[in-house]
Amino acid sequence: MAQENSLVTEVANFYASDFFVSPNSGNHEGHFNNNLFATSSLVTVMTSIASQATTYPIGSSSGGFTYVRNAQGLPVPASETYGPVLAERALTLGKGNLNFGLSVIHASFDDFQGLSLDGGDLDFVLTHFDVNSDGDTTIPDFEGDVIDTKVFLDLNRTESVFFFNYGITDRLDLGIVLPFVQVDLESTVDVHITRLGTAVDPTGGNQTTPFHGFQTAFPPPRCTIIDELNCREFVDSSESGIGDVILRGKINVYNKNITALAASLDVRLPTGDEEDLLGLGATQAAAQFIGSWNLANDRISPHFNAGYTATFGDYTVTLVTGASTLVEPPDEANLTVGTDFSITERLTLAADLIGRRFFDAGTAVSVPTVFEFDSDNTVAGIQLDQVVLPQVNPIVEDIDSYLAAFGAKIHVGKKILLNASILAPFGSDDGLQDDLSFFIGIDFNR
Numbered sequence: 001m002a003q004e005n006s007l008v009t010e011v012a013n014f015y016a017s018d019f020f021v022s023p024n025s026g027n028h029e030g031h032f033n034n035n036l037f038a039t040s041s042l043v044t045v046m047t048s049i050a051s052q053a054t055t056y057p058i059g060s061s062s063g064g065f066t067y068v069r070n071a072q073g074l075p076v077p078a079s080e081t082y083g084p085v086l087a088e089r090a091l092t093l094g095k096g097n098l099n100f101g102l103s104v105i106h107a108s109f110d111d112f113q114g115l116s117l118d119g120g121d122l123d124f125v126l127t128h129f130d131v132n133s134d135g136d137t138t139i140p141d142f143e144g145d146v147i148d149t150k151v152f153l154d155l156n157r158t159e160s161v162f163f164f165n166y167g168i169t170d171r172l173d174l175g176i177v178l179p180f181v182q183v184d185l186e187s188t189v190d191v192h193i194t195r196l197g198t199a200v201d202p203t204g205g206n207q208t209t210p211f212h213g214f215q216t217a218f219p220p221p222r223c224t225i226i227d228e229l230n231c232r233e234f235v236d237s238s239e240s241g242i243g244d245v246i247l248r249g250k251i252n253v254y255n256k257n258i259t260a261l262a263a264s265l266d267v268r269l270p271t272g273d274e275e276d277l278l279g280l281g282a283t284q285a286a287a288q289f290i291g292s293w294n295l296a297n298d299r300i301s302p303h304f305n306a307g308y309t310a311t312f313g314d315y316t317v318t319l320v321t322g323a324s325t326l327v328e329p330p331d332e333a334n335l336t337v338g339t340d341f342s343i344t345e346r347l348t349l350a351a352d353l354i355g356r357r358f359f360d361a362g363t364a365v366s367v368p369t370v371f372e373f374d375s376d377n378t379v380a381g382i383q384l385d386q387v388v389l390p391q392v393n394p395i396v397e398d399i400d401s402y403l404a405a406f407g408a409k410i411h412v413g414k415k416i417l418l419n420a421s422i423l424a425p426f427g428s429d430d431g432l433q434d435d436l437s438f439f440i441g442i443d444f445n446r
Contacts, residue, residue, distance in 0.1 A: 005237075005320075006239075006273075006275035006276050007046070007183060007185050007237055007239055007275065007276045007277050008043065008046040008047060008050060008274075008275045008276070008277070008317055009043070009046075009275065009317060009318075009319055009320075010185070010187055010235055010237055011042050011046070011151055011153070011187045011189065011235075012038070012039045012042040012043050012046070012319060013319055013320045014189055014222055014233055015038040015039050015042070015124065015126075015149075016039055016319045016320050016321045016323065031128070031129045032126040032127065032128055032129065032146075032147050033126060033127055033128070033129055037124060037391060037392065037393055037394070038124035038126070038149070038392075039319065039323070040325065040394050041122075041124070041364045041392045041393060041394045042122075042124075042151070043317050043319075043325045043327075044325075044362040044363065044364055044394040045112060045122070045363075045364050045392075045394075046277075047274075047317060047325075047327045047329075047362060048112070048361055048362045048363055048364075048399075048432070049109065049112060049155070049277070049432050050274060050275075050277045050280070050281070051280055051281075051329040051330065051358070051361070052358070052399075052401070052431060052432040053107070053109065053155075053157050053277055053432060054181075054243065054244060054272065054274075054277065054278070054279055054280045055268075055280060055284070055309075055332075056105065056107060056157075056159070056437075057086045057105075057354060057403070057405070057423065057439075058103065058105060058159060058161050058177065058179070059085065059086060059103045059105070059161060059163070059419075059439065059441060060083060060084050060085060060086060060087060060088055060089075061088060061163070061165050061173070061175050061177075061248045061250060061264070061266075062083045062084065062088050062089045062091065062250075063083070063093045063097070063099030063165060063443065063445055064082035064083055064099070064348075064409055064411075064415075064417040064443060064445060065082070065093075065097070065099070065415055065445040066079055066083070066089075066091040066092060066093055066094065079091060079294050079298050079301055080294075080297070080298040080299050080342045081298070081299065081300075081301045081340045081341065081342040081348045082340070082342075082348040082409040082411065082417055083301070083340060083348070083350070083409070084303060084338055084340050084350045084352060084407075085350045085352070085405065085407035085408075085409065085419055085420075085421040085439065086336075086350075086352055086354065086405045086407070086421060086423070086439070087303055087305055087336045087338050087350075087352045087354070087405075088250070088262075088264060088288065088290045088303070088305050088336075089260070089262075089290065089292040089301065089303045089340075090252060090254075090255070090260035090261050090262035090290045090291055090292040090303070091252065091255070091260050091262075091292065092167060092170065092171055092172065092173045092250060092251075092252045092262070093165060093166070093167035093173050093445075094167045094170055095167050095168070095169050095170045096167055097166070097167040097445065097446070098164070098165070098166050098167075098445070098446050099163075099164075099165040099166075099175075099443055099444070099445050100162075100163060100164045100165070100443065100444055101162075101163060101417075101441060101442050101443030101444055102160065102161065102162055102163075102441060102442055102443075103160075103161045103163070103419065103439065103440065103441030103442075103443075104158065104159070104160045104161070104439070104440055104441065105158070105159050105161070105437060105438070105439045106156070106157070106158045106437065106438050106439075107156070107157050107158075107423075107434040107437040108154075108155070108156045108157075108434055108435075108437075109155045109156075109157070109432055109433065109434050110433060110434055110435050111429065111432075111433040112363075112364070112431075112432050112433070113363050113364060113365065113399070113429065113430060113431070114429035114430070115364070115366060115392070117152075117153040117154075117155060118152055118153060118154050119152070120150040120151075120152055120190070121366060121390075121392075122150065122151035122152075122153070122364075122392050123148070123149070123150055123151075123366065123389070123390040123391060123392055124149045124150075124151070124391065124392060125146050125147070125148055125149070125369065125371065125389050125391050126146060126147040126149065127146055127371070128142065128143045128144070128145055128146070128197075129143075130143065131143065136372065137197075137371075137372070137373070138197070138372055138373060138374045138384060139374065140197075141197040141198060141373075141374045142197050142198050142211040142212065143197060143373075144196045144197025144198070144371075144372070144373025144374055145193065145194065145195050145196055145197050145198055145211065145212050145373075146193075146194050146196060146371055146389070147191060147192065147193055147194070148191075148192045148194050148389060149189055149190065149191050149192070150189070150190045151187065151188070151189050152187070152188040152189075152190070153185065153186070153187055154184075154185070154186040154187075155183075155184075155185050155277075156183070156184045156185075157181065157182070157183050157184075157277065158181070158182045158183075159179050159180070159181050159182075159243060160179065160180045160181075160182075161177055161178070161179045161180075161441075162177070162178040162179075162180075163175060163176070163177050163178070163443075164176050165248065170252075171251055171252040171253075171255075172249070172250070172251050172252075173248075173249070173250045173251075174247075174248065174249050175247075175248040175249070176245065176246070176247055176248065177245065177246035177247075177248065178242075178245060179242070179243030179244065179245070179246075179272075180240070180241070180242060180243065181240060181241065181242075181243040181272060181277075181278045181279075182238070182239075182240040183238065183239050183240070183276060183277045183278065184236075184237075184238045185235075185236075185237050185238070185277075186234070186235070186236050186237075187233075187234070187235045187237070188232065188233065188234050188235075189223075189232065189233040190230070190232050191223055191230065191231045191232065191233070192229060192230050193212050193213065193214070193228075193229045193230075194389075195212065195229075196371070196373035196375070196385075196387060197373040197374055197375075198211050198212065199375070213228040213229065214226075214227070214228055214229070214230070214231050215228075239273070239276035239277070239278065240278075241272065241273060241276070241278050242271055242272055242278070243271070243272040243278050243279055244268045244269060244270060244271055244272045244278075244279040244280055245268075245269045245271045246266050246267065246268050246269070247266070247267045247269070248264070248265075248266050248267075249264060249265050249266075250262055250263070250264040250265075250290070251263055251264075258293050258294050258295060259291070259292075259293055260291070260292050260293070260294075261289075261290065261291050262289075262290040262291075263287070263288065263289055263290065264287070264288045264290060264307075265285065265286070265287050265288075266284075266285070266286040266288075267283070267284070267285050267286075268280060268283065268284040268285075268286070269283060270282055270283055270313065274315055274327075275315075275317060280311075280329050281313070281314070281315040281327065281329060282311050282312060282313035282314060282315070282328075282329045283311070283312045283313050284309050284310065284311050284312070284329075285309070285310050285312070286307055286308075286309040286310075286334070287307050287308060287309075287310075288305050288306065288307030288334065289305075289306050289307065290303070290304070290305050291303065291304050292304075298342070299341065299342040300339060300340075300341055300342070301339060301340050301341075302337075302338070302339040303336075303337070303338060303339065303340075304335075304336065304337045304338075305334065305335070305336040306334070306335050306336075307333070307334045307335075308331070308332075308333050308334070309331060309332045309333075309334060310331055311328075311329045311330060311331050311332075313329075314326055314327055314328040314329070315327050327362070330358040330359050330360055330361040330362075330399075331358075331359045331360075332356050332357060332358045332359065333356070333357045333359070334354075334355070334356055335354075335355045336352055336353065336354045336355070337352070337353050338350065338351050338352030338353060338405075339351060340409075345411070346410060346411040346412075347408065347409070347410055347411070348408065348409045349406075349407070349408050350405075350406070350407045350408070350409070350421070351404075351405065351406050351407075352404070352405040353402070353403075353404055353405075353426075354402065354403040354404075354405060354423075355400070355401070355402050356400070356401045356402075356431070357398055357399070357400050357401075358398065358399040358401070358431070359398055360396055360397070360398065361396065361397065361398065361399045362394065362395075362396055363394070363395055363396070363397060363399060364392050364393065364394050364395065365392070365393055365395055366390045366391070366392050366393075367390070367391055367392075367393050368388045368389075368390060368391075369388065369389055369390070369391040370386050370387075370388055371386065371387050371388075371389060372384055372385070372386050373385055373386075373387070399430050399431045400428055400430050400431065401425070401428070401430055401431030401432070401433075402425060402426050402427045402428055403423050403424065403425060403426070404423070404424050404425075404426045405421050405422070405423045405439075406421060406422055407419065407420060407421025407422070407439065408420055408421070415444065415445035415446060416442065416443075416444055416445075417442070417443050417445075418440075418441070418442055419439070419440065419441040419442070419443065420438075420439065420440050420441075421438075421439045422436055422437065422438055422439070423436070423437040423438075423439065424436050424437070
């Protein structure tokens with residue numbers, strides 16, 4: 001069944017049916033095929049963006065104040081640092097201790113797989129309908145004309161996360177993450193008629209006006225005419241709502257001398273709307289092994305997290321034409337290494353390198369594509385020529401994504417911490433990237 005536009009389908013639906021250029025004479029209407037590469041690539045790009053954006057790092061479940069029991073059975077601080085901002089450490093809160101608060105992360109995504117989202121790198125070329133059914137677009141001459149389109153996406157996502165963690169025992173913490181998400185998407189499609197087959201004689205020799213051109217008397221749907229060869233679509237959309245709820249658990253399995261080891265399990269529930277980039281659209285179980293150390297009189301604490309995220313479930317994206325695509329969010333492997341430093345009694349600085357591999361993920365690549373046309377442009381002769389234009393095609397491959405995070409935790413009073421950090425991509429153009437993301441938060445401990 002056809003479906004109204006969502007953030008995932010908004011731009012793809014622009015290409016979902018044949019693109020008709022206004023009739024410029026009584027005997028011809030320029031009609032250009034719907035581009036299956038365009039619709040499938042855009043659905044692939046948007047759903048892959050959704051799967052990576054909704055699982056963007058949201059903050060540590062490790063409270064800033066952690067406790068162990070001394071020889072007398074009394075709780076004492078387990079570390080002089082307040083812990084990492086975006087990674088996990090192996091220490092737990094301690095029995096009966098509660099950590100809760102709010103964090104906000106904002107990302108304005110700039111690139112996807114090395115393609116600039118807001119720079120016009122998403123190119124799709126529409127070819128003319130084969131009017132004489134001869135299997136090519138060279139004869140008649142006007143079949144060689146193409147419509148070159150560029151998609152520009154300005155995507156901003158803000159996630160406000162309420163979190164609660166509680167020490168069930170001295171070694172076991174349980175928690176819950178309740179996110180609220182705001183997504184803003186501005187999409188622009190620039191449409192340009194490229195006269196290849198009719199470059200020399202736009203009228204084809206038997207008309208008084210060019211074969212292909214935009215006219216205000218016959219405006220194309222969803223596209224504002226700029227001039228005879230260009231039109232533009234612009235859509236400004238926003239969605240907000242509950243994101244994916246996450247249930248968390250962490251158990252400390254070893255804590256002796258300077259070394260602590262733990263295991264954690266996060267279960268992501270599909271409570272956010274996946275087609276509006278609020279949620280993943282599937283259930284995930286993320287298991288991690290965590291190690292951390294207290295060095296230099298507990299003032300330096302390096303840590304590592306290594307894990308695997310299994311995804312269960314899928315969903316279907318349906319265009320206005322009724323065509324549908326099955327989306328299966330990918331599994332991923334995760335590795336994070338970093339350290340936090342106690343600068344003063346009230347200030348901890350933290351740094352992390354975060355690596356993620358998405359397995360068999362839907363993505364897209366820009367491919368130089370050859371288009372043939374008859375450059376003679378006359379009824380009498382045929383002179384085949386070629387032009388190479390970029391065309392985005394959907395593919396499936398593993399995606400490696402790397403982030404560097406730098407942050408600080410400030411003890412502002414009693415057991416209240418203010419957190420702030422920045423994230424930036426490094427080492428690879430793969431995946432969904434924001435040149436600089438910002439994270440702020442406050443957490444309370446009692």
